[in-house]
Amino acid sequence: MDEIIDKNELRQQAKPLIFDGIYKKAQEALDTYIDELGVKKLYVDPQVPQKIANNLQDDVLDEFMSLDETNEETLQEDIKDFLEDNYDVYFLQMEVERYEDEDKIRENLENDFVLAISNADPYAKVAKGYWVRKAHDVRDLRELQRYMTDEAFDTFVETYAPDWEEAAK
Numbered sequence: 001m002d003e004i005i006d007k008n009e010l011r012q013q014a015k016p017l018i019f020d021g022i023y024k025k026a027q028e029a030l031d032t033y034i035d036e037l038g039v040k041k042l043y044v045d046p047q048v049p050q051k052i053a054n055n056l057q058d059d060v061l062d063e064f065m066s067l068d069e070t071n072e073e074t075l076q077e078d079i080k081d082f083l084e085d086n087y088d089v090y091f092l093q094m095e096v097e098r099y100e101d102e103d104k105i106r107e108n109l110e111n112d113f114v115l116a117i118s119n120a121d122p123y124a125k126v127a128k129g130y131w132v133r134k135a136h137d138v139r140d141l142r143e144l145q146r147y148m149t150d151e152a153f154d155t156f157v158e159t160y161a162p163d164w165e166e167a168a169k
Helices: 002-037 048-066 075-086 089-099 102-117 128-136 141-146 150-160 164-168
Strands: none
Touching: 002 048, 002 075, 002 089, 048 075, 048 089, 102 128, 102 141, 102 150, 128 164
């Protein structure tokens, strides 16, 4: 009977440690995702690491506890090793991609860009619909993110909207 109590107590101690370990690895995966996408953090869901940790916690805990190779003294290190061996950053990057919607990120970035350029002189003279079409022409999110400053609007216009003055008439 003591062994069952000990195993249950150990499970209760392991649960938050597993959550924290998954959360930290998922946060790293989200940071990598943001870097690869080339957008600012405000365009992704900051709750993704927590969602991933919540989703995986029970299954990972069951898997870890089934190994029966840990005790109270080595629990933290054993969990760390287990997560390193079985849940690498590439796995968690796939999980991040499942939770993030790149189309929604693009839509939000384009909307912010259109709002910014349509309120900047001299480009405010052009209808927003024109800027929506031109922003959509930029296929790379990293590139569109670079145009998100007043100083970069001119470069965007030279590349994607050289006829903007015609559209302003």
